[in-house]
Amino acid sequence: MRVDFNKIPISGAEIDYMRKAIDSGHLQGGGEFMKICEDSIRKTSGSHCALLTTSCSSALDMAALLLNIKEGDEVIVPTFTFVSTVNAFVLRGAKPVFADVRPDTLNIDESKIEELITSKTRAIAPVHYAGVSCEMDAICGIAHRRGIAVVEDAAQGFMSYYKGRHLGSIGTLGALSFHSTKNVIAGEGGAILVNDPSMEERANFIREKGTNRIQFVRGKIDKYTWVDYGSSFIPSELLAAFLAAQLEKAEDFTRARVEAWNYYAKNLSELEREGKIFLCKLPDGCVQNGHIYFISTDTPQRASQLAEFLKAREVFVNSHYAPLHMCPMAEKLGCSGRPLPVAEKMAKTMLRLPIYSAISRDQQDWVCESIRDFFKA
Numbered sequence: 398m399r400v401d402f403n404k405i406p407i408s409g410a411e412i413d414y415m416r417k418a419i420d421s422g423h424l425q426g427g428g429e430f431m432k433i434c435e436d437s438i439r440k441t442s443g444s445h446c447a448l449l450t451t452s453c454s455s456a457l458d459m460a461a462l463l464l465n466i467k468e469g470d471e472v473i474v475p476t477f478t479f480v481s482t483v484n485a486f487v488l489r490g491a492k493p494v495f496a497d498v499r500p501d502t503l504n505i506d507e508s509k510i511e512e513l514i515t516s517k518t519r520a521i522a523p524v525h526y527a528g529v530s531c532e533m534d535a536i537c538g539i540a541h542r543r544g545i546a547v548v549e550d551a552a553q554g555f556m557s558y559y560k561g562r563h564l565g566s567i568g569t570l571g572a573l574s575f576h577s578t579k580n581v582i583a584g585e586g587g588a589i590l591v592n593d594p595s596m597e598e599r600a601n602f603i604r605e606k607g608t609n610r611i612q613f614v615r616g617k618i619d620k621y622t623w624v625d626y627g628s629s630f631i632p633s634e635l636l637a638a639f640l641a642a643q644l645e646k647a648e649d650f651t652r653a654r655v656e657a658w659n660y661y662a663k664n665l666s667e668l669e670r671e672g673k674i675f676l677c678k679l680p681d682g683c684v685q686n687g688h689i690y691f692i693s694t695d696t697p698q699r700a701s702q703l704a705e706f707l708k709a710r711e712v713f714v715n716s717h718y719a720p721l722h723m724c725p726m727a728e729k730l731g732c733s734g735r736p737l738p739v740a741e742k743m744a745k746t747m748l749r750l751p752i753y754s755a756i757s758r759d760q761q762d763w764v765c766e767s768i769r770d771f772f773k774a
């Protein structure tokens with residue numbers, strides 16, 4: 398039985414809504430569907446303000462601009478993340494300071510943050526890996542004491558919560574992704590959550606190429622002009638129409654993924670008890686969205702042998718990020734820093750299993766049976 402690694406979710410209303418957008422004659426950003434999406438994301442997240450963006454990367458770029466990150470600043474980031482978490486700050490001239498991660502969640506190890514803070518630290522950018530929250534009380538506590546910002550990379554965290562609060566709505570700013578690989582998609586797309594009301598106006602300027610076009614659209618001024626830094630961070634109405642259709646089914650998509658996540662957890666627990674594999678964990682206080690289910694093995698060799706074994710049975714699994722402090726760009730920028738042993742090991746021993754809203758229990762049984770067979774062989 399073939400089990401693909403990922404399959405995009407489709408609500409069924411996408412084409413209809415995109416047709417409506419075309420018929421409306423308004424295809425640039427700022428249309429009706431964008432408003433529908435932003436209202437929905439704001440309600441779900443509980444954030445003060447949600448602005449749709451072309452991607453999570455754009456939302457992170459906007460966050461760096463909003464915080465006036467500049468040459469010489471330092472930003473603390475987990476090394477186990479996607480490049481966009483750091484590029485946003487590096488593009489403003491800041492130096493990324495890499496932190497190690499926890500083996501249970503692959504999230505930034507909150508106990509390793511304080512020792513990385515210097516007089517140049519301007520922000521901490523926790524990444525909620527797999528849609529499972531970082532230890533936000535500890536992280537926000539440090540940030541508050543030290544007077545620095547928190548930018549949550551919640552690319553994978555739509556409809557995930559920490560102690561009842563939606564991911565991305567807890568720090569100063571949050572960034573969500575609606576990339577095709579996520580739980581709710583627009584092909585490419587994202588949103589910035591602006592949790593500090595005093596930043597809302599500037600966020601609108603920055604998203605609209607550094608202009609006050611929003612005030613013009615609202616009839617407050619008769620001509621718009623250049624007022625800030627910015628770029629074209631606003632998505633087309635066609636993408637917003639697609640996303641609006643997806644958001645209507647977001648709860649169903651998430652419920653199905655969480656059920657699939659729980660099914661893996663239950664059916665693989667015996668292998669963990671036998672010491673064959675290690676399973677990802679959900680810390681207390683976290684409600685997750687089933688974005689990723691990962692396991693890890695004792696050695697990198699075992700992980701690659703398992704991946705090959707599964708591929709021969711048409712079960713497609715994947716590792717994930719290369720720790721950024723070990724990448725060529727970190728060396729070029731001179732920010733490789735010290736060894737970060739947990740991320741270095743986990744990056745080579747972890748495997749993500751197939752998970753999506755349409756995965757069947759038969760497919761999951763085949764995945765679990767194949768993993769068991771690998772360890773019997």
Ligand SMILES: Cc1ncc(COP(=O)(O)O)c(C=O)c1O
Nearest residue numbers: 452453454479481552574576587
């Ligand atoms: C942790 C993290 N941050 C940022 C991004 C970038 O998201 P986007 O593709 O929407 O720019 C990703 C993409 O997968 C990600 O995993």
